[in-house]
Amino acid sequence: MKHLTDIKALDQASIHLLFDLADSIRSTPVATTRSWHAGRSAAALFFENSTRTLCSFQMACQRLGVDVTALNIAHSSTQKGESLRDTLLTLAAMQPDLFIVRHPENQIQQRMIDWLPPHIGMINAGDGTHQHPTQGLLDLYTISQHKTDWASLKVTLIGDIKHSRVANSLIDGLKIMGTQQIQLYAPDALIPVALKHRNAPNLPAALEGADVVVMLRIQKERLPLDLDVDFATWHASYGLNSETLSWAKSDAIVLHPGPMNRGIEISDAVADGPQSVILEQVTNGVLIRQALIHHLLSQS
Known part of the structure; x- marks a missing residue:
């Protein structure tokens, strides 16, 4: 290579x-x-x-x-x-x-x-x-340090999937490793057409039973000018905090490729909490x- x-x-x-x-x-x-x-x-x-x-x-x-x-x-x-x-x-x-x-x-x-x-x-x-292949690799490497059975994992990605090269590389990498349960959650406008079948109906469904939760920022620099995203209300519908994280498995780990927008896609309590592996990433x-x-x- x-x-x-x-x-x-x-x-x-x-x-x-x-x-x-x-x-x-x-x-x-x-x-x-x-x-x-x-x-x-x-x-x-x-x-x-x-x-x-x-x-x-x-x-x-x-x-x-x-x-x-x-x-x-x-x-x-x-x-x-x-x-x-x-x-x-x-x-x-x-x-x-x-x-x-x-x-x-x-x-x-x-x-x-x-x-x-x-x-x-x-x-x-x-x-x-x-x-973003090296980000995908480091995310997989971080997951491997906490979870061992790739085939049984449920991995949930939440946020701006459509504009995220991080999401693309991680999804591709998970498929290579044999992970079948890859769940997404985002507004329809932020989900690629090819991945709409993976979009959960709501946040509880996306997080239920998740072993790994990957939060993604809204890619402001890549959004079309005519796409209106309400950042003020984003957290209420798509954010990860202590309450919403409780819907995942009790030993679920939380990843974020950074930079984080605290209070939008992720709360301080989760970003700095015991289930966060963000600095490990x-x-x-x-x-x-x-x-x-x-x-x-x-x-x-």
Whole structure:
């Protein structure tokens, strides 16, 4: 494997391999892992804002000994009219081993691969409303630390499903792992047509018997201008709080990819409560990205 642009490119065996690598990295001193890829380099190109993903990729690279350069797009030559292809080829001429790219256009990373020399790898750090494969992997990894039988799980995703690349990657990943009970809950306008059969009739039905609850923010930056979402009343119909969480199983875990809008999709009591694994997701994000980068660079 040279690139990862879509989680559907993986199978159960490759996902378990990455989980095992993450487990191994967790127990290996950073002083050791920093020697694994000393002298290798990566370029991070983020054309959209990011906190967790960008920082975790940077830390993952650094902890593997990979020199990482994060291009400040706002101060790059793209602001002078340079094309994306020319920007990419310019950076490729500096001979990095890996590109890590976030971009608002769907499937742009696959096009970028066609522009690059064959020895340079590509990781999709999020493309439009399409895929966010490393987020899907870290979510699966976090779930695996608390739940063991993928086939019996009920996983519920609540929020803006239609515009969420996180939802797409997690749903695809759950299917790969053998999970059948994937329940969604959102207004009809925020559910893709292909997934409407999974939309629950109401919030209690969505949460009843859930082992895993994944809360998603409303993607304000991607909503059509003519779509009116009432943020003031969203929590009453779609929010997770102590009362609504009680409808799920007593040992259910709560995930959120961030950034959280507290008081809208999730309450403080749940976000900071004993069933929340949100900060575990952040920790696991560095480990999974280390595992992926290590695996990709070890192939070349």
